[in-house]
Amino acid sequence: MSAVTLALLFFLSVGLKEVQACSCSPGHPQELFCTSEIVMRAKVTGEKIIHNNENLPGMGTIVYEIEVIEVFKGFDKINEIQRVYTNEMSSICGVRLAFGEYLLSGSILPEGFFISMCDYIEPWDKLSLMQKENLKYRYLKGCTCTIFTCIEKPCQPSTKNLCILTDWTSLWPYEEGISVNQSACIRHSNGSCGWYEETVKPSENDTIDMSED
Known part of the structure; x- marks a missing residue:
């Protein structure tokens, strides 16, 4: 089970008022690379928020439109990926990205390519x-x-x-x-x-x- 899934289950179990901040174990960049299913260089070109439940504000999903520039891992799983998904709230490890190029890593979930704050994610020009x-x-x-x-x-x-x-x-x-x-x-x-x-x-x-x- 992914760190994001565990964080989401924890969030739902304690309720909105008792939510805690996202917590990630320290990891060398290479370890984060190796545990990710896909690692890529991509350009973020768009963003929208899907509200999964109107009764739970902040529990939506952010969908980033991307253009894949280069793939470092997961060549057989890339399948023309054009979107990246993350939780809306940073307290459950959601990631906020600006328009521009990033190193992105994450996992393949039923909804698509999913990233979290615990993955190896950096602005490309900072590397x-x-x-x-x-x-x-x-x-x-x-x-x-x-x-x-x-x-x-x-x-x-x-x-x-x-x-x-x-x-x-x-x-x-x-x-x-x-x-x-x-x-x-x-x-x-x-x-x-x-x-x-x-x-x-x-x-x-x-x-x-x-x-x-």
């Missing part, structure tokens, strides 16, 4: 060159790795599938320029996982085939 390269060439490859957040030192990987993350306090919300948000955990040609270093040119075996089976 650094390194982050854009990670989206195109590294995150998908690293989805077979695990990013492990270490709170107590010493921090040593217990298996070759781990990338250790110690700078966990700056994960969420997004902070421009924070190095942890620029990093990518990739699987190397020897089978181990490790943080990609910009100064080290990946070998031919470390390049990514962006196509999906």
